[in-house]
Structures are given as structure tokens and as C-alpha cells.
Amino acid sequence: xxxxNAQRQTPKYVDSQRLKAIRALLGVLFVALSWVGAQSPAxxxxxxxxxxxxxxxxxxxxxKAQLPDGSSQDLEFRLQVLPGKEQLARVEFRKPxxxxxxxxxxxxxxxxxxxxxxxxxxxxxxxxxxxxxxxxNLTSLGDFDQISEQVSxxxxxxxxTPEGAAWKLAGVPKDxxxxxxxxxxxxxxxxxxxxSLVLKDSSGKTLAELNFKNFKRVNLTARQLKKxxxxxxxxxx
Amino acid sequence: xxxxxxxxxxxxxxxxxxxxxxHDPTASGVLHLAxxxxxxxxxxxxxxxxxxxxxxxxxxxxxxxxxxxxxxQSLSVGLFASPGYLTPTLEGSLEAGGLTLSARLKRxxxxxxxxxxxxxxxxGRFVFGARxxxxxxxxxxxxxxxxxxxxxxxxxxxxxxxxxxxxSRALLWAGERNFGGFAGNLGAxxxxxxxxxxxxxxxxxxxxxxxxFQASTLGLEGAWALREGGATYLAGLGFxxxxxxxxxxxxxxGEEDTLLDATLRLGWVSRLELGLFQEELRLRLMSTIxxxxxxxxxxxxxxxxxxxxxxxxxxxxxxxMVWLRYTFIFD
Numbered sequence: 001x002x003x004x005n006a007q008r009q010t011p012k013y014v015d016s017q018r019l020k021a022i023r024a025l026l027g028v029l030f031v032a033l034s035w036v037g038a039q040s041p042a043x044x045x046x047x048x049x050x051x052x053x054x055x056x057x058x059x060x061x062x063x064k065a066q067l068p069d070g071s072s073q074d075l076e077f078r079l080q081v082l083p084g085k086e087q088l089a090r091v092e093f094r095k096p097x098x099x100x101x102x103x104x105x106x107x108x109x110x111x112x113x114x115x116x117x118x119x120x121x122x123x124x125x126x127x128x129x130x131x132x133x134x135x136x137n138l139t140s141l142g143d144f145d146q147i148s149e150q151v152s153x154x155x156x157x158x159x160x161t162p163e164g165a166a167w168k169l170a171g172v173p174k175d176x177x178x179x180x181x182x183x184x185x186x187x188x189x190x191x192x193x194x195x196s197l198v199l200k201d202s203s204g205k206t207l208a209e210l211n212f213k214n215f216k217r218v219n220l221t222a223r224q225l226k227k228x229x230x231x232x233x234x235x236x237x
Numbered sequence: 238x239x240x241x242x243x244x245x246x247x248x249x250x251x252x253x254x255x256x257x258x259x260h261d262p263t264a265s266g267v268l269h270l271a272x273x274x275x276x277x278x279x280x281x282x283x284x285x286x287x288x289x290x291x292x293x294x295x296x297x298x299x300x301x302x303x304x305x306x307x308x309x310q311s312l313s314v315g316l317f318a319s320p321g322y323l324t325p326t327l328e329g330s331l332e333a334g335g336l337t338l339s340a341r342l343k344r345x346x347x348x349x350x351x352x353x354x355x356x357x358x359x360x361g362r363f364v365f366g367a368r369x370x371x372x373x374x375x376x377x378x379x380x381x382x383x384x385x386x387x388x389x390x391x392x393x394x395x396x397x398x399x400x401x402x403x404x405s406r407a408l409l410w411a412g413e414r415n416f417g418g419f420a421g422n423l424g425a426x427x428x429x430x431x432x433x434x435x436x437x438x439x440x441x442x443x444x445x446x447x448x449x450f451q452a453s454t455l456g457l458e459g460a461w462a463l464r465e466g467g468a469t470y471l472a473g474l475g476f477x478x479x480x481x482x483x484x485x486x487x488x489x490x491g492e493e494d495t496l497l498d499a500t501l502r503l504g505w506v507s508r509l510e511l512g513l514f515q516e517e518l519r520l521r522l523m524s525t526i527x528x529x530x531x532x533x534x535x536x537x538x539x540x541x542x543x544x545x546x547x548x549x550x551x552x553x554x555x556x557x558m559v560w561l562r563y564t565f566i567f568d
Contacts, residue, residue: 099359100431101431101464102360117393117394118362122362229514231487231496
């Protein structure tokens, strides 16, 4: 087409236009890469939540928690999570030894609390269940969305862990009546999931320090997670 | 544990009242095993049974109201029969002001209970309460009352119960044992470590299945439970006028989620208890072992969904009983 513009598209002019386009493209890519490299805490928690909701998983959580009387208690439990329509989490205690055999099952609506010594299963609506007897709200451990909703998080940076590079997040609870004043979470970058969780009080003293180990994807069913001894006394409240 | 971390949840419904705590020592087992047997001392008709139809109608009306307003947590309707005696039974519980109120009624007796609990989350729970019964079909009026506490916190479990009845308990409520006066038990359990638990109990009761000596007396029992390879083994000794041995096993059978619980006592108390449990079906059997003069007595209880049936036979008193119940559960 013989337009004035077409007449102006000499090879030199085309090269210069290409150069500009490439520069613009590189600029956009640089901005995009910069944005990806410096994830916001909200983006990280979204990634973690999406990753944990992909398929059923289990992990061993161990560490220390401060009891209400001020003493420190070794804590270890197996955490099993079934994401999806019928979300369920099961916490089976291994330490302290006095709680071995006890477990808690958490669903959207209910909390099941099994007590080995009395062979009782106490079923309560989740809204009024007391599951913080060990200084840790067990419902948060399998629900990262809940953590990001309840805590104002910021990204402190990255750190190396035996499992790979990880993000370190810190935050304070939006609800000041929470039993802790600050929280630190380390999240694995390659497979976004928590590696550790630390809760501190207002004086900086550690209330709970939990490490997530032996994370693996497993086949879990609601029936498996809800299993309890067939002779247990069931108490509905 | 500070009080601020203790959530008081007083409203509660025992959905499956059949289930006793595992390996309940004999002494305290007097109370739990009462569910298996029934030995009324009166062989004739219970007096005053026919004129209380209006009272039943009132209770049923109240029950229906509770159903309509969804306030009741459970309501059980049943029919109880023994030689020359037939009565409907009604049991209900209701949340009110953080407490659980309960009531039970048969044609010639009524009882009321009040219960509260202390929650310690995954670490444990204690429940405590009191109950009173009035037998208005008796001359003079019979009554009974008891208070109880049971539960666990961390590695310690406790169970205490004390009561008094002016008449035979069998007259005050269906399925109760046949003795009056004082009764009580104090039991404790302690987990030495995840696999070893010690249990001890002291009880005062007048009617224990399989006991050679059937009069109110003290009983003492101690047992050691070992958890190994998915099963629990129980070994212990008891003393009630004379000594007896205690052996038990509890574990799953095959892969069908069927759980068997067997306990054998041999000596001055001789009886075998078997429990077979599946997700929706619970069967309990008890038979005394008539050695050394212990009277023969057998009982069975089957529970599925919300339906439960109890039967028992007592050769010593030539008595039997049948009790069928259906329970409505409300959220």
C-alpha cells in the first residue's frame, strides 16, 4: 500500500522501531520478574493455601508449647488434612505421653475430641469448642487462609533451610485478644507449605515453637479421619 | 491450668449411655453393670401403677413441646417388662442456663438430674452432677439420691459416686440393681506412660453380679493395663469378702473395625463380660460363673442406631426383664 507512512518505513526506521518494542517488552518482563521475586505476604499465603488444598496430606508437627501455668511442654502430633468439599483435619497426639492416644478431628462445623483415658468422644460445635488447652489453636494449623485473615503478615526475607530456600513471614494478630502477640512462619518456596511456626507473647517470650516434618501427600478419606474406637462413649454437646 | 483456659460447657447429652469406661473395675462396675441386670425383690405387681396416665400424658406433651422447639437434646421412649410388671419409660435431657437437666419417668417413679462439666480441651474433661428419684408407687414413698464426678485430666482419671436409696433401687428405676441403702465407689486411674495404666477402685455395694456374698460390703480392685500391638491386656486382683483374679483383653478383630472387649473375673466374684462393637452396632453380654454358690445371672444388651434392647435373667430370684428403648437426638 502506497501511503505516506509506508513510504517512510525504510529499513533503518524499522530497526529502530523493533529496538523500541524489544526495550518495552524487556521493561515489562523486568517489572513482572521483579514483582514475582518480591512476593507479597498475601500472595505467599495464597500459594500455600492453594498448595495445601491440592490434595490430602499429612505431616508430623513437633516442638514446644508453653502451658497456661508457664511451664514448657514437648509437643508432637501427626496432622492429617483432607481438603476439598468436606474439609477435615485430624490431630493425633504423640507427646506429651499423657495425651498419647488422644486425638482431635476438626471439620467446618464440629470439633471431635477423643480422650483415651475415659474412652470418650466429645462432639461440639466448632464455634464453642475449647481446643486451645495446649496453648496452640489447632484449627489454624491446617487452614492457612485463617492465619492470613487473623494476622497482619509481612515478608521479612528469605532464608536457607535443609529443605530448600524459604520465605520468612512475621505478623501480629488483628484481634488483640489472641493469646499470642506475634507470629513467625517459615514457608518453603519450592513447594509452598509451612516449615515452622513460632508464637510469642508481648515480651518476646516464645509461647509455642512448632516444626513441620515428614510432609507427604497421602490418600485420606473422611471415614479414615473420623475413625474412633467403636466402643467409645459419644457425648454430643 | 488457669481458670481462664477452662471453658465450662455444661450442656451435654450422653448419646450412648450403654458404653461404660473401659476396664471398669469391678467395684465401680456395680454401677455400670447395673445396666445389664435387673433383680427386683418384689415378685408381685408394683402398686399404684394404673392411675398415673394423666401424668404420662403431661410428660409426653412436654416432650412434644421440647421436640417442636428443638430445645431437648435427647428423648428416649421405652417399654420395660418383668414378671407381672409392665411400664412405659421416658427419659429426656435439656440444656438450660449452661446446665443439663434430665428427667426420667416410669409408671410409679420419677427422677430428676442436674449436670455440669469442666472442659480442658484435648487434655481432658470432668463431668459432675446429682440425681434424685421418687417412687410414688411405694408405701411409704421411696426415694433415692446420688452425686457423682468422673473424668480425666492428662494422665489422671477419677470416678467418684455416692448415693442412698430408702428402697430397693430396682423399684425406683428400670434396670437398676436390687439393693437399697448406701452405695458408693471411688476409682482412679493413672497412665504411667503411653502403654501402661494403673487402675484402682474401692466400692461399697449390696448387689454385685457373680459375687458369692450378696450383701452390702466393701470391695477393692486393682488392675494394670498394658497397651501393645493395637490391643490392651488387663490383669488385676480384687477382694470382696474373698479374693478373685481379673483378666481382660480388648482389641480389634480382623479388618472389619470390629472391636472385642472381654473381661473375666474368677474367685469370690466370678463373671465373664463380653462387648462386641461395630460402628453402628454394639452388643454386650454378661454371664456369671456359678462357682462356690454364686447365683447364675446372664444379661445381653444390643444397641444399633437409636434403638436399644436389654434382656436379663436371674436364676437366683427366678426373674427376667426386657427393656426396649428408642432415642431421639436433637441438635
